[in-house]
Amino acid sequence: MSPRADRDLPSPVLPATEVRRLLVAGFGEIDGRLARLRARLGVVVGVARVLPVERTAESEAAVAAALDEVLDPRRRGVLPQVAAELLLGLVTTRPPRGARAVVQLTWYPDRVRIVVHAVEAPGMRGAAAGALAVAEEALAPHHR
Numbered sequence: 246m247s248p249r250a251d252r253d254l255p256s257p258v259l260p261a262t263e264v265r266r267l268l269v270a271g272f273g274e275i276d277g278r279l280a281r282l283r284a285r286l287g288v289v290v291g292v293a294r295v296l297p298v299e300r301t302a303e304s305e306a307a308v309a310a311a312l313d314e315v316l317d318p319r320r321r322g323v324l325p326q327v328a329a330e331l332l333l334g335l336v337t338t339r340p341p342r343g344a345r346a347v348v349q350l351t352w353y354p355d356r357v358r359i360v361v362h363a364v365e366a367p368g369m370r371g372a373a374a375g376a377l378a379v380a381e382e383a384l385a386p387h388h389r
Contacts, residue, residue, distance in 0.1 A: 248292040248293070248294060248374060248377065249292070250290035250291065250292055250363075250365060250370075250371075250373045250374060251290060251291055251292065252288055252289075252290050254290070254291030254292065254293060254360065254362075255291075256291070256347075256349065256360065256362060257349055257351055257358070257360050258318075258323050258327055258328075258331055258333070258349055258351070259320070259322065259323065259333070259347070259349065260322045261289070263320070263321075263322065264289060264347050264362050265289055265364075267316075267335065267345075267347050268289065268345055268346075268347060268362065268363065268364050269364070286366060287364040287365055287366030287369060288364070288365050288366070289362055289363070289364055289365075290362065290363060290364075290365045290373050291360055291361060291362040291363075291373060292360075292361050292373045292374055292377050293358065293359065293360045293361070293377075294358075294359050294377060294381065295356050295357070295358045295359075296356060296357050296359065296381065296384055296388065297355065297356055297388055297389045298356065298357045298384050298387045298388055298389065299354070299355060299356075299387070299389060300352040300357065301387070303387065304357075304384060304387040305332060305352075307383045307384060307386070307387060308332060308350060308380055308383040308384055309332065309334070310383065311336070311379050311380060311382070311383035312334035312335060312336055312348060312379075312380075313334070313335050313336055313337050314334055314335045315332070315333070315334045316333045316334055316335065317333075318331040318332070318333045320333075327351075330351055330352045330353075331349065331350065331351055331352075332348075332349075332350040332352070333347075333348070333349055333350075334347075334348050335347060335348065336348055336361075336375075336376040336379050336380075338363075338371075338372045338375035338376050338379070344363055344364070344369050344371075344372030344375070345363070345364075345372070346361050346362065346363040346372050346373055346375070346376030347361065347362045347363070348360075348361050348376055348377075348379075348380055349361075349362075350380065355389070357384065359377060359380050359381070361373045361374075361376045361377045361380070363376060
């Protein structure tokens with residue numbers, strides 16, 4: 246069962262304005278001005294899941310390979326000690342066509358918390374759950 250997207254799910258690390266900026270910027274690259282306008286007018290929603298996966302070179306590489314782009318976690322607003330435990334990236338999901346999602350994985354000693362944010366607007370629903378599924382599939386072989 247797909248998790249339900251929540252308008253009130255905060256970003257665990259990135260400021261909300263940075264999450265929205267990353268999401269809107271991607272729509273111009275992917276699907277032109279109409280999608281970019283819909284992204285600006287849409288609502289940012291999030292989904293989250295905690296998985297029993299230890300941080301290893303293999304588990305981190307698996308999820309990084311599933312992302313379209315891995316971003317440097319040492320960004321403005323991210324504390325250095327948090328950045329060391331963070332894998333941050335972007336995934337373009339289908340469907341909806343070309344919807345971009347921001348994926349934040351925070352590693353703990355015995356688990357990983359995945360938080361995904363995407364824009365929901367008419368014709369642009371399900372991207373957050375789709376991107377979460379991408380991360381979950383990549384980590385499935387690494388469950389304890």
